Amino acid sequence: MIKEYDNIKVIGFDADDTLWVNETYFREAEEAFGKLLSDYETPNKIDQELFKMEIRNLPIYGYGVKAFVLSMVQSALELSNYNVSHKTIEEILNIGKRMLEKPVELLDGVEEVLKVLSKKYRLILATKGDLLDQERKLEKSGLTSYFHHIEVLSDKQEINYSKLLNHLEVKPSEFLMIGNSLKSDVLPLVNIGAHAVHVPFHTTWAHEEVTEKDTNGKTYKTISSLRDVIKLFE
Template sequence: MEIDYSMIKVIGFDADDTLWVNETYFRETEEKFAELLDAYETKNKIDQELFKVEIKNLDLYGYGIKGFMLSMIESALDISNNKISQATIGEILNLGKKMISHPVELLEGVKEVLEQLKDKYRLIVLTKGDLLDQERKLERSGLSEYFHHVEVLSDKKEENYLNLLDHLKIDVKEFLMIGNSLKSDVLPITRIGAQAIHIPFHTTWQHEEVPVEEQNNNYLTVNSLKDIASHL
């Protein structure tokens, strides 16, 4: 099915794993976290328990590295039955700090694509996560000049998108969202009548996975950001 993008005037970009690498660092940190606790449980059990705590804490901490750090500490206390040492808790905090200070690694072709689009469309960033961390990453990325607006959302559901588009006075028929997550960047957008392009990333957080029966065909999937130019 050929999708018509002729009405599009505004393009929204997800940030993490769409503009720059993110999820890879979470998986690497989870590996190191499991190593710190290998005296108490198997890696598989540690991964499962950490994920449960992360999901339980989403309403409290939201998305992002700081909430992840707190969930790692809580999981370590639970898994060790409160026997984890202060030194190990310090190591867990350092894992999180290293994630926050990690250099921003742009995905291939990002700057070239934004350069091609900046004079044709109004470009904005719509991302989840910690406000300070996302602002910091955008500044380090060198991409700020391309975007008219940056919004860090607490979540990416239909209501969040509708409220934001209304606030920015953007017609849903003129809006296109580009991102790596079907759950957050694509399906909610198609359900409100806007357009979406899915660019899968090789690593996806379990919470962002979508069962096949919940997916639809109202969006385009491409292999990389560079591939969108031929469709616009």
């Protein structure tokens, strides 16, 4: 076992793109949205404007599919100069419904890792997004029994994690977070004195990207597969 993990008592897992596929479905939805609005703008311009709208709406709607759909509708109205048809708006809503109805596709090794670690550590799920959608995905995943605590956060900043650890009555030095996002699952934990493991996913939302300057001097582990987590504790 890695020496700095000797004091670990609680291990937290991100959900989307750490335990199951998520961002891939957003990329597919963006492509479908681009085709719907192709009479008004180029695909690149549509992507840019949709992203700007999502960021603008984050403080109001938060994260998740429903927030994404609202941003698509608003973008469609603005990009079309409010000429978009009712039928197109309906199809945008259908894109969102199809996203919410997607099956939960577990990533490689997820259940094996949870099964091994749950024998020795208290596991928690710490994710952000829409509460109803995340509860639905967790239920469909069949993983609920592995987690001692489940937390759907409005955001994943240092203050959110500090409140969570206080609620769990665990010191930062006793906590390890595992996730695919450096911005949300790694750097905030390192900054409050906890441990973190980065498991990259092949697709990352632009809002979650960080620069080399952001990670410079930060101590965390990066592994290529969730299965490698087990090796860290052997």
